[in-house]
Every structure is written in C-alpha cells, then in structure tokens.
Amino acid sequence: MKTFNYKDRKDTRSGFGAGLFEAGKKNKNVVALCADLTGSLKMNQFADEFPERFIQCGIAEANMIGTAAGLTIGGKIPFAGTFANFATGRVYDQIRQSVAYSNKNVKICASHAGLTLGEDGATHQILEDIGLMKMLPGMVVINPCDYNQTKAATIAISEYEGPVYLRFGRPKVPNFTPENQKFEIGKALLLDEGTDVTIFATGHLVWKAIEAAEILEQKNISCEIINIHTIKPLDEKTILQSVSKTKAVVTAEEHMMNGGLGDSIAQLLSRKLPAPIEMVAVNDTFGESGTPEELLTKYDVDTENIVSAVEAVLKRK
Amino acid sequence: MSDTQNLKQIASQVRRDIVRMVHAQNSGHPGGSLGCADFLTSLYFEIMDYDPKNFDMDAKDQDVFFLSNGHLSALWYSVLARSGAFETKELSTFRTLNSRLQGHPATKENLPGIRVASGSLGQGLSVACGTAITKKLNNDPHIVYTLHGDGELQEGQIWEAALFAAHHKIDNLIATVDFNGQQIDGPVDDIMTLGNLTAKWESFGWKVLEMDGNNMADVVKTLNHAKTLTGNDKPIVILMKTEMGMGVDFMMGSHKWHGVAPNDEQLQTALNQLEETLGDY
Numbered sequence: 001m002k003t004f005n006y007k008d009r010k011d012t013r014s015g016f017g018a019g020l021f022e023a024g025k026k027n028k029n030v031v032a033l034c035a036d037l038t039g040s041l042k043m044n045q046f047a048d049e050f051p052e053r054f055i056q057c058g059i060a061e062a063n064m065i066g067t068a069a070g071l072t073i074g075g076k077i078p079f080a081g082t083f084a085n086f087a088t089g090r091v092y093d094q095i096r097q098s099v100a101y102s103n104k105n106v107k108i109c110a111s112h113a114g115l116t117l118g119e120d121g122a123t124h125q126i127l128e129d130i131g132l133m134k135m136l137p138g139m140v141v142i143n144p145c146d147y148n149q150t151k152a153a154t155i156a157i158s159e160y161e162g163p164v165y166l167r168f169g170r171p172k173v174p175n176f177t178p179e180n181q182k183f184e185i186g187k188a189l190l191l192d193e194g195t196d197v198t199i200f201a202t203g204h205l206v207w208k209a210i211e212a213a214e215i216l217e218q219k220n221i222s223c224e225i226i227n228i229h230t231i232k233p234l235d236e237k238t239i240l241q242s243v244s245k246t247k248a249v250v251t252a253e254e255h256m257m258n259g260g261l262g263d264s265i266a267q268l269l270s271r272k273l274p275a276p277i278e279m280v281a282v283n284d285t286f287g288e289s290g291t292p293e294e295l296l297t298k299y300d301v302d303t304e305n306i307v308s309a310v311e312a313v314l315k316r317k
Numbered sequence: 318m319s320d321t322q323n324l325k326q327i328a329s330q331v332r333r334d335i336v337r338m339v340h341a342q343n344s345g346h347p348g349g350s351l352g353c354a355d356f357l358t359s360l361y362f363e364i365m366d367y368d369p370k371n372f373d374m375d376a377k378d379q380d381v382f383f384l385s386n387g388h389l390s391a392l393w394y395s396v397l398a399r400s401g402a403f404e405t406k407e408l409s410t411f412r413t414l415n416s417r418l419q420g421h422p423a424t425k426e427n428l429p430g431i432r433v434a435s436g437s438l439g440q441g442l443s444v445a446c447g448t449a450i451t452k453k454l455n456n457d458p459h460i461v462y463t464l465h466g467d468g469e470l471q472e473g474q475i476w477e478a479a480l481f482a483a484h485h486k487i488d489n490l491i492a493t494v495d496f497n498g499q500q501i502d503g504p505v506d507d508i509m510t511l512g513n514l515t516a517k518w519e520s521f522g523w524k525v526l527e528m529d530g531n532n533m534a535d536v537v538k539t540l541n542h543a544k545t546l547t548g549n550d551k552p553i554v555i556l557m558k559t560e561m562g563m564g565v566d567f568m569m570g571s572h573k574w575h576g577v578a579p580n581d582e583q584l585q586t587a588l589n590q591l592e593e594t595l596g597d598y
Contacts, residue, residue: 031454055450055485063443063477070447073432074375074455078447094474098440102424102433 001217002192004210006176010147012168012204013111017042018147019154020079020109024050029075030158033068035061035082040170041111043081061086062094068106069098077105077158083117084110084167085126092132099163100136107157107164108133113143114254115282115299116171116204116292125287125295131259133165134232140185141232143167143253143261145206147175149229152183160185167203169254171292174207188235190242194224197248197310200239202228202261205252205280205301212252212306221310231261239265240273248317249277250309254301257281276316278309321533326594327399328358328533332564333591334395334408334598340584342412344420348574349466350392352497352530352559357396359536360462364544369400372429380459381448383433385441386466386495387421388576394418397430398598405598439472441465442492446482449490460547463492468500471509476521482552483522491543493555495530499572514556523554530557565590 024030024046031053032046038056047054055071057064061082068078080087087110088095099106110129117125134141142157142164144150150168157164191206192213201209206227213223224242228235243249249269251262262279269275282299296302331354339345360382361369367379384393391411398405403417410416417426421436433444441463449461469475482490494514502508511517518525524546528539536557543553561575562568565587568579579587 052454057481058477058484060477060481062439062474063446063481066440066443066474066478067447067450067481069433070444070449071451073381073444073448074377074451074457076447076451076454093437094440094443097434097437098444104433 001194001213001223004176006174008175009172010175011170011172012144012147012150013040013170014042015147015150016109016111016154016166016168017045019151021045021049022151023155023158024053027077027158029077031055031071031076031078033057033064033078033080035059035064035086037082041081041109061091065091065094066098069102069104072104072106077107079107079109081109081111083124084113084129085124088129088132089126096136100139103138104163105161107166110165110167112170113167114169114204115287115295115301116169116254118170118292118295119289121289122286127256127282127287128259129167130231130255130261134259134264138163139232140164140230142185142230143203144229145203145227146173146177148177148179148181149183152181153229156183156185169204171204173204176207186230186233186235188238189227189229190238191225191227192223194222194246196222196246197250197313198224198226198242198246199250199252199306199310200226200228200261200265201252202231204254208303209252209306211303212310215303215307216310221314223310228261231264234264234268236268239268243269243273243275247275248313249275250280250306250313251277252280252301252306255281257283276313278313280305280309321537324358324362324533324537327362328354329592330595331358331392331395331399333588333593335391336565336579336584336587337597338391338395338408338411339578341409343578344412345391345578346388346576347391347578348499348561348568348572349386349495349497350389351565351568352561352563353389353392353464353495354564355533355536356464356493356530356557357392359533359540361396361400363537364540365462366459369402372402374432376432376448378457378459380462381432382462383441383445384422384435385463386438386469387435389464390420390422393422399595402429408598438466438469439474442475442478445490445492446478446487449487450485452489460544461490465492465494467494467496467498467505467511470494470511479518479521479523486550487552488550489547490552491547491555492552493557495559496556497559497561499561499575501572501575503572518554522551524551526553526555528555528557530559531563
C-alpha cells in the first residue's frame with residue numbers, strides 16, 4: 001500500500017481557526033459568533049483581526065443560533081462556534097426552525113466532538129451529533145480528518161450557500177493530507193486502492209483506518225481506504241464504485257453507530273448494492289473521563305477494532 | 318400625520334379576513350390575531366419604510382418585521398396581502414395542501430414578506446438581533462421590528478436575546494409584546510406569571526414603552542415615538558395591552574379562542590360585527 005507520512009500532529013480545531021481567518025480575509029461578509037469558547041475553538045485570530053465582525057454571545061447557545069440565522073438576512077455568512085454538544089443537541093429546535101427549515105446560510109461549527117474530548121467526560125462528549133444534523137432536510141454534514149483538511153473545509157463552506165454542520169475536535173492528530181488540497185463538499189477521497197475490502201472512515205478515524213490497513217497488509221489483506229469527509233450529501237458514486245470491486249465494507253467513525261456514517265452507508269448499500277458490512281462505532285453507550293487514546297480503546301473505536309472488523313467482514317464475504 | 322380612520326378601515330377588513338380564513342379550514346388562531354390586528358396594520362400601512370410589492374429577502378435599505386409568535390399567521394398573511402405583497406385571493410389557500418400560506422409562517426414556499434420560519438416560540442427576538450447587527454454592519458439605518466406573545470416570554474431564549482441585545486447596544490430594534498394576559502391553558506398569571514414586565518425589561522437594559530394595542534391613535538403615536546428613540550444605545554420594547562379576540566364580542570375576554578375556529582353561525586355573527594371595507598377576498 002501507499003505510505004502515508006506526516007510532519008506534525010495538529011488539532012483539527014486549529015485548522016478551523018486558521019480556515020476561519022482565511023475565509024474572513026477573503027470575504028468581508030464572513031462573520032463569527034462564539035458562546036464563550038473563543039480560545040477553545042481557536043477563533044482568536046479572527047476575533048482580533050476583525051473585531052467588528054466577531055460577535056461574542058456569552059453562554060447562550062440558543063440565542064447564538066437564532067442570531068446567526070438573522071445575520072444572513074442582508075448577506076452575512078455567519079460561522080457560529082461552540083462545543084459539538086452545545087452546537088447540536090442543546091439547540092436542535094433553533095437549528096431546525098430558524099436555520100434548516102428557513103434555509104439560512106449558517107455554518108454551525110462544532111468542536112470537541114466525540115470521545116477524544118477526553119477528560120471532561122460524557123456530558124461534553126456528544127456521539128449523536130452527526131445523526132441529529134444529517135436528519136435535517138438540506139443540512140450539509142462535514143467531518144474532516146486533520147488540520148489541513150479542516151482548514152480547507154472551513155474555507156470551502158464559506159463559499160457554499162446553505163446550512164452546514166462542520167464537526168471537528170480537540171486532540172492533536174497526524175496532519176497528513178496535503179496542504180492547500182482543494183476541499184470539494186460531497187466528494188469522497190480515495191486515499192489508497194485495495195481489492196479485498198473497503199474501509200470508509202471519517203474524522204479522526206481516517207488515520208486509524210490507515211494504521212489498520214498497514215497492519216492488515218502484513219496479513220496479505222488489501223484494503224481500499226476512502227475518506228468520507230462529507231457524510232451528507234453522501235458520495236454514492238464513489239462508494240458504489242469501490243464496493244462493486246471489493247464486495248466487503250468496514251465503516252469507522254468516532255460517533256454512535258445509530259445515526260452515524262456506517263448507518264448512512266448501510267442504508268445506501270442495502271438499497272443499491274448489498275454487501276457484508278461491519279461498523280466500528282460507539283455502540284449505544286455514553287462515554288466517560290479518560291485520555292483520548294484510552295477512550296478510543298475502551299469504546300472499541302481504535303485501530304485494533306478496524307483490523308478485527310476487516311477480518312470479520314472477510315469471513316462473511 | 319396619520320389617518321387613523323383609514324387604518325381602522327384596513328384593520329376591520331383584516332379582522333374579516335382572519336375569521337374567514339380560520340373558518341374556511343376550521344383551523345388556526347383567531348384570538349391573538351384579532352387582538353394584534355391594529356398593531357400590525359399600523360406597522361405595515363403607516364410605520365415601516367419598505368416596498369410591499371417588491372419583496373427582498375435581504376431587506377436592503379428597508380425596515381423589517383419578524384413575527385415571533387408565528388401562530389398569528391392569519392393576521393400576518395392578511396396584512397401582507399392587503400399591503401400588496403401577494404394577491405388577496407391567495408388567502409383562501411390558508412392552511413391547505415400545497416399552499417404558500419402554511420399553518421405557521423415559512424420561507425420554503427417563498428411567500429413574499431416571510432424571512433424566517435416561526436411557530437416554535439421564543440426564536441424571533443434572536444433572529445431580529447442578528448438582522449439588526451447586519452444592518453449596522455451594512456450601514457443601513459433601517460429598523461427591525463418584532464412581535465411576541467406574552468406567554469412566549471416564558472421561553473428562556475427570549476431572555477438570552479434580551480441580555481444579548483442590551484450588551485451589544487442593538488438600538489435599531491423595536492420589539493413589541495402582545496400583553497393580552499392569556500395563553501392556551503388559561504390566564505398567564507395562573508399558568509406562569511410574568512411578574513413586573515416593565516421592571517424586568519428595564520433591568521435587562523431595555524427602554525420600555527407601553528401602549529393600548531387596540532387604540533389605533535395610541536398605537537401609531539407610540540410606534541412613532543419608539544422610532545425617535547432608536548440610535549440611543551438601547552433596544553426598545555413596547556408592552557402592548559390588547560384584548561384577545563378584539564372586534565368579535567364572543568371571542569373577547571377569554572383564552573378559549575386562542576386556537577379554535579368559529580362554526581358557520583359564529584362566523585356570521587362575527588362578520589356582522591366587522592365592516593367589509595376593502596372587499597372580501
């Protein structure tokens with residue numbers, strides 16, 4: 001298989017902060033809102049450089065979402081940022097009515113998603129956010145895998161008209177995608193070709209999928225790895241093309257199995273191209289305090305789990 | 318100045334529209350709609366600076382109104398149609414399948430005049446704050462208006478927005494509260510009392526005005542006065558006393574007509590009390 005290298009480990013939230021600043025430089029209609037987590041979301045550079053376009057909302061997320069919807073009337077492009085738990089579950093109805101149903105050009109920017117938030121524990125570790133957001137008609141759902149891709153995605157969504165949910169996280173992870181790679185919303189990225197099985201991964205689990213494929217290569221198993229950075233709209237064409245070749249599927253994500261990426265891919269395949277599928281995801285449980293790596297291991301969303309899932313799915317092929 | 322006689326005539330027709338629309342589909346919210354008919358008529362026909370016939374979602378260089386208590390949709394649709402936003406005959410499609418006149422206001426069907434969906438309560442003040450900030454960023458000196466129910470003030474988001482508007486000195490915003498003292502389950506004071514609303518809003522940093530929402534002259538005078546108070550670093554709220562069901566005697570003084578349609582006989586009784594001034598749709 002291809003060799004994947006990286007120079008440094010970086011957090012995806014910093015990719016968001018850098019992308020937001022770039023988007024703000026490019027387009028003066030870009031405005032940013034934050035609910036008292038400016039530092040955590042790395043929005044400081046934008047706030048410092050464009051103070052008139054940065055709106056501090058305090059710890060009041062419902063109002064932040066409504067305000068963001070209102071800002072679009074007159075042409076602003078609001079990026080509303082907070083932790084994923086407060087950006088989705090806490091404000092679901094505000095997003096549903098004022099943003100999604102009203103088709104407002106709001107970018108909901110959600111950091112500290114999933115287990116890798118770590119020590120703060122289950123109150124903050126939302127694992128349901130992708131499911132909540134993808135159920136909303138018209139909502140685009142994006143979960144990039146590293147710093148470079150998150151930065152590119154942030155810039156790309158500023159140029160897209162319509163509601164978007166952008167999910168990223170806290171831990172430093174290998175920054176391996178090419179710098180300045182163009183981000184195309186809804187276009188899955190084939191990272192490596194393989195013949196025995198396709199691993200569809202999203203977010204932080206993309207690097208884990210690469211690690212798993214390296215281990216599996218030693219066992220003479222050839223994995224195709226596809227980075228699904230956009231969960232909605234799903235790149236059906238790329239997925240069906242790959243599965244028609246490999247005829248076996250593993251999905252990997254730092255999210256609940258119900259409502260996640262695996263759920264979307266299983267829906268597609270069961271309708272159009274039935275194939276054995278195994279899902280690496282959190283299975284109907286809340287998280288807890290711990291280090292990110294400890295949590296990924298304990299909740300069965302680690303490299304080893306992808307390896308086992310591939311071995312299991314190949315037995316069903 | 319204003320010709321309140323003309324406004325009263327329009328409001329009478331709007332009230333006819335409301336009861337006819339709600340009756341036709343046996344569905345809707347006549348009580349609050351009738352109570353706020355004088356206010357919304359004044360706003361659209363006297364107070365706001367906008368072009369009714371050329372709807373612009375971005376509301377560039379014009380005043381904006383958001384109906385936060387979206388169940389007053391029959392009232393809003395009637396006022397929009399009577400102001401020329403769309404044909405009055407479309408009012409007959411209210412709450413029917415494939416209509417642009419959804420049960421609660423929506424943007425999906427591109428009905429001129431609607432900029433955000435409402436119905437789930439408590440969200441309109443936040444939206445208005447956002448649009449008011451955009452107007453400031455765009456150096457557009459126009460005003461953002463809202464209407465809320467008093468029961469709606471039980472939603473926490475309203476008070477988040479109240480803090481936010483005062484903190485950010487959103488002084489191009491005039492919110493109005495329909496203070497009719499009624500909500501679905503009964504009198505507001507029995508369900509969840511709001512206490513001293515004037516003191517509450519003042520303590521949040523707002524300029525508070527009061528008016529009689531069923532006295533057209535007072536409505537016009539107070540709204541014009543509110544306009545003169547914009548630009549002074551403070552958001553403005555008007556506590557508007559109204560009578561739910563105003564204009565139709567058997568609908569007044571009770572919460573019972575919040576979300577109930579009149580039957581054929583009741584419709585006739587209601588229409589007998591409301592002069593047809595502009596021609597029924």
